Amino acid sequence: MALDELVNAATALVGERRRAVLGIAGAPGAGKTTLAEAVVAGVAEVRGEDWVAHVPMDGFHLADVQLDRLGARGRKGAPDTFDAEGYAHLLRRVVDDPDAWIYAPGFERTLEQPIAAAMVVPPSARLVVTEGNYLLLPEPHWERARRATTEVWFVSGDEDLRRSRLIDRHVTFGKERQAATRWVAESDELNAALVASSAARADRVVVNSPRGWHFRA
Known part of the structure; x- marks a missing residue:
């Protein structure tokens, strides 16, 4: 199975290290979370649940109160x-600090707010x-995050399917379909173009295709 190859590659990153960090980048709707959860589940099955952890970037969304202060909620x-x-x-x-219990924020999609x-x-x-999305951007804040990772994989796939999934996601979490379609066109796609411009900086590219996940040759 293609996923087995990805799980083996992720596990191999640890090697002699005390801890490795695998970053997964990609445009909104590309399947980053789905891939991350699949890799975490696959590694947990082989090595045990305590051997692997998942910390998404989503928990670092600014809360709406801060976005309003900045005039950036739109x-x-x-x-x-x-x-x-x-x-x-x-x-x-x-x-x-691998010997500490390290707590991180999550993100509640129904509320669209970070949760400490x-x-x-x-x-x-x-x-x-x-x-x-932005682990590969050539900007100081994001490059500091990138330097903490062992590798960063970039998720690529069918663009029409990606946009369709995004619209469906926004509808699932409360937007009317027309508003969701407009948000994808006017907001998500601007971010997707920015993310795509950084894809060449990835260590590996993972293709999300009808035959499953696989590394691009």
């Missing part, structure tokens, strides 16, 4: 609507998987 999801410094600091701590300390990296975790 651009929610853009790079400057995240606490990139906080995210980079967390990933650095994950690497430098919803995730945890236990000392037993040898591999931490994180996913976020």
Whole structure:
């Protein structure tokens, strides 16, 4: 199975390290979270649940109260609507402080708000998987996050399907379909173009295709 290859590659990142961090980047709707969860589940099956942890970037969304202060709620999801410094600091701590219980924020999609300390990296975790749109951007805040990772994989796939999934996701979490379609066209796709421009900086490209996940040759 193609996923087995990805799970083996993720596990191999640890090697002699005390802990490795695998980053998964890609445009909105590309399947980053689905891939991250599949890799985490696959590694847990082989190595045990305590050996791997999952810390998404989504928990570092700025809360709406901060977006309103900045006049940025209409651009929610853009790079400057995240606490990139906080995210980079967390990933650095994950690497430098492996004997601590490290709590991280999660993200509640129904509320569209970050939730403090919803995730945890236990000392037993040898591999931490994180996913976020902007891990490969050539900007100081995001490059600090990138430097804390062992590798970053970029998720690629069918663009029409990606946009369709995005619209469906927005509808699922409360938007009317017309509003969801407009948000994807006017907001998500601007962010997707920015993310795509950084794809060449990835260590590996993972293709999300009808035959499953696989590395691009």
